[in-house]
Amino acid sequence: MKKQLLLGQTLGFSGNPLLGDWADAVNFDSAGGVLIEDGRITATGNAAHLRADNPDAAVTDYGDALISAGFVDAHMHYPQTGMIASWGKQLIDWLNTYTFPEEARFGDRAYADDVANRTLDIAVAHGTTTLTSFCTIHPGSVDALFEAADARNMAVFAGKTCMDRNAPDNLRDSAQLAYDDSKALLEKWHGKGRANYVITPRFSPTSTPEQLTALGTLWAEHPSCLMQTHLSEQLPEIAWVKELFPDARDYLDTYEMHGLLGARGLYGHAIHLEEREIARLAEVGAAVVHCPTSNTFIGSGLFDMMGLAKAALTIGLATDTGGGSSFSMLRTMAAAYEIGQLRGTALHPAQLMWLATEGSAAALKMSGEIGHLGVGAVADITVLDLQSTPAIAQRASRALDIWDAVFPTIMMGDDRAVRDVWIAGEKQSA
Ligand code: GUN
Numbered sequence: 093m094k095k096q097l098l099l100g101q102t103l104g105f106s107g108n109p110l111l112g113d114w115a116d117a118v119n120f121d122s123a124g125g126v127l128i129e130d131g132r133i134t135a136t137g138n139a140a141h142l143r144a145d146n147p148d149a150a151v152t153d154y155g156d157a158l159i160s161a162g163f164v165d166a167h168m169h170y171p172q173t174g175m176i177a178s179w180g181k182q183l184i185d186w187l188n189t190y191t192f193p194e195e196a197r198f199g200d201r202a203y204a205d206d207v208a209n210r211t212l213d214i215a216v217a218h219g220t221t222t223l224t225s226f227c228t229i230h231p232g233s234v235d236a237l238f239e240a241a242d243a244r245n246m247a248v249f250a251g252k253t254c255m256d257r258n259a260p261d262n263l264r265d266s267a268q269l270a271y272d273d274s275k276a277l278l279e280k281w282h283g284k285g286r287a288n289y290v291i292t293p294r295f296s297p298t299s300t301p302e303q304l305t306a307l308g309t310l311w312a313e314h315p316s317c318l319m320q321t322h323l324s325e326q327l328p329e330i331a332w333v334k335e336l337f338p339d340a341r342d343y344l345d346t347y348e349m350h351g352l353l354g355a356r357g358l359y360g361h362a363i364h365l366e367e368r369e370i371a372r373l374a375e376v377g378a379a380v381v382h383c384p385t386s387n388t389f390i391g392s393g394l395f396d397m398m399g400l401a402k403a404a405l406t407i408g409l410a411t412d413t414g415g416g417s418s419f420s421m422l423r424t425m426a427a428a429y430e431i432g433q434l435r436g437t438a439l440h441p442a443q444l445m446w447l448a449t450e451g452s453a454a455a456l457k458m459s460g461e462i463g464h465l466g467v468g469a470v471a472d473i474t475v476l477d478l479q480s481t482p483a484i485a486q487r488a489s490r491a492l493d494i495w496d497a498v499f500p501t502i503m504m505g506d507d508r509a510v511r512d513v514w515i516a517g518e519k520q521s522a
């Protein structure tokens with residue numbers, strides 16, 4: 093494969109800008125470059141030096157566009173692509189009214205293929221190079237997504253969504269079937285190309301203790317897999333969990349009791365946490381995933397970014413499509429900023445960009461491999477035009493520094509801001 097040299101303004105990170113002084117964690121070069129060989133980044137640095145050292149490389153000069161690691165969406169539901177932006181319901185009613193009827197359609201493999209391909213096309217158009225998705229109860233829905241990802245050489249994390257109660261008949265499996273289907277899919281896909289199987293109990297209300305135990309057992313048998321679920325998203329949901337699991341100390345305990353708490357656990361939302369839950373998540377090194385457009389859209393609450401970062405939790409960022417109202421990680425960063433403001437913390441653009449790349453990669457235990465603009469990482473790269481619309485351009489034109497130039501794109505940008513996307517060193521067609 094020919095060497096590729098991308099030139100522009102480069103933004104990478106050497107640490108976590110949520111901890112300490114954000115400026116210490118940033119690697120920014122206004123005349124930078126990224127060298128790609130065999131799908132990986134083999135050098136970064138000054139554009140002129142990289143050009144001189146690599147006369148054989150094919151050069152793409154992006155001028156003053158921003159070269160970033162590709163965005164990593166750490167929690168979404170690809171089967172909900174078709175019903176994004178459905179009006180007027182909060183979580184449990186929203187699931188019953190809109191989500192479950194749509195998910196039932198994924199028994200039709202052709203429909204699953206269509207939505208899987210559509211979702212990945214939309215994600216890539218928005219600069220997302222990795223996504224982490226719930227599928228549906230149907231094993232074919234998992235095959236559809238991994239096949240679509242494989243055709244694009246995308247690193248995708250996904251699993252069969254298991255439910256054996258409090259869901260319609262056509263969306264329920266059983267403890268045994270959840271175990272058997274998940275195991276078969278895991279053996280088929282985990283580690284194949286860039287596919288990563290994720291053990292996926294939807295959330296405690298839709299799994300019996302027997303099903304949670306079965307999936308906990310599967311996780312113990314396959315510790316290299318991630319496990320994803322939902323945690324403490326809405327107050328009525330939490331009250332329901334208390335009724336369903338009277339012996340549990342709290343919501344997290346419903347997972348912990350059944351072998352579903354661990355370092356490779358991904359807990360979506362995590363808004364209304366109790367002290368014990370925060371301490372346990374930190375102690376085991378688990379990750380929580382902030383889904384800000386969903387939290388406002390479904391009316392869930394205000395995630396405590398700074399409090400949880402200070403408690404040393406690993407935090408990823410995600411669209412939560414279609415509870416989330418956007419496929420764009422730029423819009424998702426904007427919503428995280430707005431929720432931060434409502435909680436009294438203005439997240440810096442460096443912190444927002446870190447969350448959408450390195451933070452989500454850390455949540456997926458993929459630090460240094462994806463979401464990273466540095467030597468050794470897979471060359472999953474998103475190039476952002478910082479003047480993509482007249483409204484953004486007129487604001488960016490008076491920017492005082494790079495952050496003042498990036499922030500209007502974070503707040504007002506969408507897929508028009510995505511100039512190019514590279515996946516494993518291959519430029520994607522527009
Ligand atoms: N909790 C359980 N299932 C879901 C879902 O599909 N979306 C969201 N936002 N929360 C959930």
Ligand code: ZN
Pocket residue numbers: 167168169322360412415
């Ligand atoms: Zn979700």
